[in-house]
Amino acid sequence: MQALQAALKPASSKKVYDVIIIGSGASGGMAAKELTERGLDVLVLEAGPLLDPERDFAMNKNTWESMYRGFGPPGWKQKEQWMEDTAGDFSRSFYVSDTEHPYTTEPGKPFLWVRARVVGGKTLHWGRLSWRFSDLDFKAASHDGFDGDWPIDYKEIAPYYDKAEEWIGVSGNNDGLWWQPDGKYLPPIALTCGEQLLKKGAAKLNIKLIQPRVAMLTAVKPQHAKYGRAKCHYCGSCGNGCTVGAMFNSLSSTLPVAAATRKMTLRTNSIVRHLIVDENTGKAKGVAVVDRQSHQEMEFFGKAFIVAGSTLESTRLLLNSKSPKHPNGIGGSSGVLGRYLVDHFGGTGASGVLPMFAGRDTVNEDGKSSGIFIPRFRNLDQTTKHPKFLRGYGFEGGSAIGRFPGVAYRTPGFGSEFKRQVRRWYVAPVGLTTRAHMLSRYENFVEIDPGGVVDAWGVPVLRVHIQHSDNEREMGKDAAETAAQILKEAGAEEIGISRQLTVPGRIIHELGTARMGSDPKTSVLNKWNQVWDAKNVFVTDGAAFVGAANQNPTLTILALTIRACEYLTDELKRGNL
């Protein structure tokens, strides 16, 4: 933290920085590390404050220390942080207040936009699941003819996946599945007994269940020790912030590296309104910023820009960067800026209890908070082709227990018998929930709200247009039925099936809207995450995605960021930007 505090030096409006990075989350943090390590002088502008893990994270807090057991007083969420679905009383400071950060939606088609405005962004409380995409994903269109391929293939990005995994520290197993590529892993986290049963149940249906690949340190390598990161002790409080640096986040893993180079200036509470365009060249020359606290307006200048505000914030920034040279915003010439918004969907699945574990004693590993993963098993090839939908889904889930006994919600009664029942079943839960591919469709898009709605700083907000198609609904139907079958085969009882798809945005994997491609007429970015229309601007977060795949996206965001930074540095040094 001390090194980071030192990077909080005043930013200068007179200086021209080599690179200005907007955002300090997964992508912005990694960009700061990569660019400063290559000797560039970097200004990181982060809209939110810098939290101090020791003071602000609730990893060591017990639920009984909170008046409402971590849930917060009744109604607080509906009043302030309604759209921050995963926020709790212990983690509310990570999330934006919806009252200050509006967005609008099409009537009848809601969208849930979970956002973090703090140094580190959503990495402070993310789920840590770290999967590679394969050519089944990058070249999905070649498989089934829908939409277009990515302009990159697995071979090109594989070395950057290696780098990302080795740096952030991903625990996992190499399972030898061609469509779920292996990587550079720390020792895997063992499955619990219940998860072993799930694995056997899935195998009976010819479905593979594998150990999770999670950005949590199960061993400390020198690159982790150097920045004070410790091994995970399975406290299960990752969503409240990890104070020992065992889980990857920008505060523990990337920003300290950038700070140590002394090449990074970090300005917090700096909301970038838009990029400032040089009307002679069409390139960006600076950023217009409003201070979150003082509301003071200011400008900073740079040679190149990394836009990493998270998928939709980045696109909002580009759309808000209108000028005579870029009348539809920077990157707007193709007409696809804002288009092809996707999110994974979940919701469909099944849960139950494993009666053979009722009343057992708890063990430390019960709190491991990493679960299982069932990689995609539909539409891998002709033999697994599903007649009703394209692409596929995987399952997350498991049989582990958190500090709060979820089973209490479903247990009737009160008093000592209620407590006895809760204790008995607390140790036996099992569940599977879907993580599914949503097709990238032109008609799912964001635009600057045509009604003129603004946020608390007067910055125009997004209007989101998104809905599922029958492809997703068919997939959800299949997923709910398959999840229940797996649970049954595992010996679960009291199986409940969830059949509704989550509202778009709920899985917090919003992707697309500034897609990369091979043709400037149909894409916003080239294969280096570089804006076709303004070559000194790079968009390195999920906005660049062509398709969602069904795997969690952050590892791919990190790999693309490293690759883009390498290219940016070379191009800057060659004088090409």
Next chain:
Amino acid sequence: MFTQKKPATTLRKLHSLHALPDGRAFTGKIEIGKARYQFTFTPQEASAPNGKLTLRGSVKVKPPTGSARTVNQVTASLLATQGSIVSAPPVPKSLPAALQLEQPTRSLPATDATDEQSSVGVLYFKLSPLDGRALGVPLDLSAVQLNARLYATAEVERDFQWLVSALVLAKTEAQLTGYLAEINRSLKA
């Protein structure tokens, strides 16, 4: 767009104001440093020029010390809405049969809080220009956006949320007129 630095104005502009339902009114607070001003917008009449909901009513501001000030004939014009992500409120008990919505049957899974399960979560209104001095608020209130989050805890609030949701989803002129009449009835009740 805003590439020039903004000229320094003496009063900071209040861009938006968060409010929650309180019976038939919306209440919120304006914070300036440690000072809190209680804000109340009480709509008395609804109309829908060009299909967009407009509420007309009074704005009352109570400063941290001293008495409240009120301005009448304030209009709140709907700019846009944000969809709710939780289940829709129940159909108002007094809703005429002709205005009830049909529930379609589905063979495939639905999406949470979408289509027939949807409702409006936030109404974003532009208020007609307010005079900060007249209301005793040392801010520029000339273009305030009222973010009315429909967190309904009473029947009258739930009915309003249901009717407003039906209004923004109205597909025919007859539905629009019908829901508007119901909103006006509930505002005057």
